[in-house]
Amino acid sequence: xxxxxxTLPKELQLVASAHVKYIQSLDTRKDEYxxxxxxxxxxxxxxxxxxxxxxxxxxxxxxxxxTIDFVLSCQHENGGFGAAPGHDAxxxxxxxxxxxxxxxxxxxxxxxxGKGKAQVGKYIANLQNRQTGTFAGDEWGEEDTRxxxxxxxxxxxxxxxxxxxxxxxxxxxxxxANFDGGYGVSPGAESHAGQIFTCVAALTIxxxxxxxxxxxxxxxxSERQIAGGGLNGRPEKKEDVCYSWWVLSxxxxxxxxxxxxxxxxxxxxxxxxxxxNGGISDRPGDMVDVWHTLFGLTGLSLLExxxxxPVDEVYCLPKSTTERILGK
Amino acid sequence: MAxxxxxxxxxxRTSRVRTEExxxxxxxxIAKYRELEDQVRSGVARGDTSPGLxxxxxxxxxxNPEYYTVWNVRRRLLTSGLLSKSSAASSPLxxxxxxxxxxxxxxxxxxxxxxxxxxxxxxxxxxxxGRSGTTADxxxxxxxxxxxxxxxxxxxxxxxxxDFDVLKSxxxxxxxxxxxxxxxxxxxxxxxxxxxxxxxxLSVSMARRVWQEELGLASKMLTRDRRxxxxxxxxxxxxxxxxxxxxxxxxxxxAEFEYTTRMIRMDLSNFSAWHSRxxxxxxxxxxxxxxxxxxxxxxxxxxxxxxxxxxxxxxxxSLWYYHQFLILNLVNPVGHPTLTPAFSLEDRVTYVTRExxxxxxxxxxxxxxxxxxxxxxxxxxxxxxxxxxxLDGAEKDELAEWLQKLKKLDPMRNGRWTELERECGLxxxxxxxx
Numbered sequence: 001x002x003x004x005x006x007t008l009p010k011e012l013q014l015v016a017s018a019h020v021k022y023i024q025s026l027d028t029r030k031d032e033y034x035x036x037x038x039x040x041x042x043x044x045x046x047x048x049x050x051x052x053x054x055x056x057x058x059x060x061x062x063x064x065x066x067t068i069d070f071v072l073s074c075q076h077e078n079g080g081f082g083a084a085p086g087h088d089a090x091x092x093x094x095x096x097x098x099x100x101x102x103x104x105x106x107x108x109x110x111x112x113x114g115k116g117k118a119q120v121g122k123y124i125a126n127l128q129n130r131q132t133g134t135f136a137g138d139e140w141g142e143e144d145t146r147x148x149x150x151x152x153x154x155x156x157x158x159x160x161x162x163x164x165x166x167x168x169x170x171x172x173x174x175x176x177a178n179f180d181g182g183y184g185v186s187p188g189a190e191s192h193a194g195q196i197f198t199c200v201a202a203l204t205i206x207x208x209x210x211x212x213x214x215x216x217x218x219x220x221x222s223e224r225q226i227a228g229g230g231l232n233g234r235p236e237k238k239e240d241v242c243y244s245w246w247v248l249s250x251x252x253x254x255x256x257x258x259x260x261x262x263x264x265x266x267x268x269x270x271x272x273x274x275x276x277n278g279g280i281s282d283r284p285g286d287m288v289d290v291w292h293t294l295f296g297l298t299g300l301s302l303l304e305x306x307x308x309x310p311v312d313e314v315y316c317l318p319k320s321t322t323e324r325i326l327g328k
Numbered sequence: 329m330a331x332x333x334x335x336x337x338x339x340x341r342t343s344r345v346r347t348e349e350x351x352x353x354x355x356x357x358i359a360k361y362r363e364l365e366d367q368v369r370s371g372v373a374r375g376d377t378s379p380g381l382x383x384x385x386x387x388x389x390x391x392n393p394e395y396y397t398v399w400n401v402r403r404r405l406l407t408s409g410l411l412s413k414s415s416a417a418s419s420p421l422x423x424x425x426x427x428x429x430x431x432x433x434x435x436x437x438x439x440x441x442x443x444x445x446x447x448x449x450x451x452x453x454x455x456x457x458g459r460s461g462t463t464a465d466x467x468x469x470x471x472x473x474x475x476x477x478x479x480x481x482x483x484x485x486x487x488x489x490x491d492f493d494v495l496k497s498x499x500x501x502x503x504x505x506x507x508x509x510x511x512x513x514x515x516x517x518x519x520x521x522x523x524x525x526x527x528x529x530l531s532v533s534m535a536r537r538v539w540q541e542e543l544g545l546a547s548k549m550l551t552r553d554r555r556x557x558x559x560x561x562x563x564x565x566x567x568x569x570x571x572x573x574x575x576x577x578x579x580x581x582x583a584e585f586e587y588t589t590r591m592i593r594m595d596l597s598n599f600s601a602w603h604s605r606x607x608x609x610x611x612x613x614x615x616x617x618x619x620x621x622x623x624x625x626x627x628x629x630x631x632x633x634x635x636x637x638x639x640x641x642x643x644x645x646s647l648w649y650y651h652q653f654l655i656l657n658l659v660n661p662v663g664h665p666t667l668t669p670a671f672s673l674e675d676r677v678t679y680v681t682r683e684x685x686x687x688x689x690x691x692x693x694x695x696x697x698x699x700x701x702x703x704x705x706x707x708x709x710x711x712x713x714x715x716x717x718x719l720d721g722a723e724k725d726e727l728a729e730w731l732q733k734l735k736k737l738d739p740m741r742n743g744r745w746t747e748l749e750r751e752c753g754l755x756x757x758x759x760x761x762x
Contacts, residue, residue: 261739
């Protein structure tokens with residue numbers, strides 16, 4: 001941690017080294033039933049943990065070669081990745097795989113030892129519904145703006161966005177917009193902060209952020225902060241640390257982060273830490289998990305909490321990664 | 329990505345220390361789980377398509393409904409033997425789960441090219457194809473195809489009966505899992521895949537019967553959690569399908585509108601219901617063939633309803649968002665469906681002015697509710713825009729007063745109030761005051 005953060009009062013300190021240890025411990029919990037029940041999230045979990053470590057300034061805390069080996073062991077012939085060896089290919093795990101390889105600068109390994117970038121791009125592009133522009137999660141057809149964003153995220157990192165019909169996809173996102181300025185999971189669905197992130201980020205990647213009603217959306221997003229400083233995901237719902245990412249990154253993309261109370265949100269996130277064993281939970285006093293740990297840290301990073309690496313609000317990757325790959 | 333399950337929501341933090349006995353019990357549980365998983369995996373690897381493997385997937389999914397690969401194993405077992413071979417539409421990617429509010433004019437779900445996905449296509453026809461074997465736990469289904477079904481018609485009817493039984497049994501299998509994990513994406517998506525099979529494989533009347541029951545499930549799930557967006561999305565999809573010509577349907581917009589009224593009466597704070605209402609209204613009015621005066625009457629009623637609600641709950645955001653929806657219809661009628669297209673500019677100004685007046689009256693009882701000031705600010709700015717004029721001195725004074733109130737009542741959003749102050753040209757006034 002930087003010198004600056006050490007001078008903060010105890011309740012405002014990030015227990016960074018405990019978080020690093022917590023994340024490192026995740027793959028050693030094979031004697032816990034939960035470890036086996038969550039295998040369908042292994043690759044996503046690796047992405048969540050590794051991104052958190054990068055933001056904490058400890059990118060080396062997970063061994064690079066083993067990480068690449070594991071990621072490549074999840075790849076299928078068709079280019080897609082499953083959540084773990086023996087799990088079917090899916091958009092969500094494929095996006096995580098691309099993000100991990102991007103973060104540790106391992107696209108060359110994907111070319112040399114995996115099925116190659118082009119095959120990954122083909123897998124993703126084939127999941128686009130060419131009539132409506134949206135994307136399915138896998139061959140069985142579930143459609144959701146989460147998958148559309150994931151496709152844009154991974155394809156643009158691979159430099160293969162031209163494999164898909166970007167204009168059609170943009171039309172679909174626009175069709176998901178609601179009167180309150182927000183976006184839903186599909187046309188007709190209620191605005192939801194998670195879905196707003198995926199839609200605004202997809203439009204940003206497509207270079208069409210001008211289609212967002214920034215003023216109305218900014219108002220809606222800023223109203224997500226409730227008493228206690230935390231953010232909720234929809235009107236009249238409880239606060240949750242993960243919205244420190246979905247809401248805040250969206251505010252950042254439309255230039256309205258200053259519309260909420262920075263200090264109160266920082267204090268809320270820090271109250272959700274497990275100060276002894278590391279990790280961050282949804283609300284103070286609850287069980288921690290790697291998912292909330294990442295989104296607590298990305299929130300703090302967007303709020304420029306001292307000592308954290310800057311996070312890219314569109315890609316949910318360290319800024320250093322997107323700068324290296326996209327030159328932004 | 330958005331929550332995919334597996335994260336700990338709302339579970340109290342407890343000490344991780346286990347006794348040796350607890351550890352042993354957990355290790356035993358792990359061993360049993362992994363053995364079951366191994367059995368399923370090795371069955372798949374040998375190309376087993378038997379009801380035995382099917383039952384193992386039931387057991388595994390009951391332990392872990394998030395195991396999406398096992399749901400896929402189950403789909404492949406169904407399409408490669410347990411369901412009849414008659415359907416041409418059993419290949420993947422023929423189901424579009426996107427609910428469309430204009431379903432009556434939407435073509436049948438879009439089929440994507442599945443040829444490009446050959447690497448993960450279900451295995452080819454299995455040696456046990458045509459064999460009976462249906463339900464999650466008792467594979468001896470009632471719809472056996474026997475030698476008695478000699479004629480092609482009889483065989484087809486028997487095939488449909490068998491598929492009906494299999495699919496019904498599958499739908500039942502997922503119910504307890506959904507009740508336990510109402511936010512599990514994989515169960516909802518498996519269920520929708522089954523329902524697509526129902527459309528592809530059964531006669532219109534049989535399929536309609538099955539789909540109609542889904543409305544009951546959606547209602548049940550929404551009774552348990554009024555805001556579950558999976559259940560609301562499911563409901564929209566089910567309604568869109570029931571309305572579609574493929575299921576011989578007709579518009580259900582009146583009934584669905586009624587449903588939102590019931591949900592709102594039960595709980596004014598249910599924004600999901602208000603949202604749904606906002607999406608149904610333009611269609612409702614079109615389908616009623618509402619003339620201009622009916623539309624005006626409708627708007628009056630909605631404004632009355634929401635005003636009544638605001639009188640008792642002005643601190644509820646859900647109500648204000650719906651109010652905003654109605655006001656935007658007046659202020660910004662271009663580019664989206666509108667309730668009252670025939671309103672003149674004068675009508676619009678009259679309505680917005682009246683709403684501002686009514687909201688000001690709310691202040692008499694609730695002068696410390698920040699949402700009231702927000703609405704006043706917003707609508708006053710709309711009024712200026714609507715009339716294409718700058719705000720006058722009196723209005724500016726009011727804006728300045730409301731902004732001061734907001735800064736006091738809602739300091740969390742001070743960045744927003746300060747910016748608004750600047751945009752409205754009120755900064756000098758503030759400087760003058762201090």
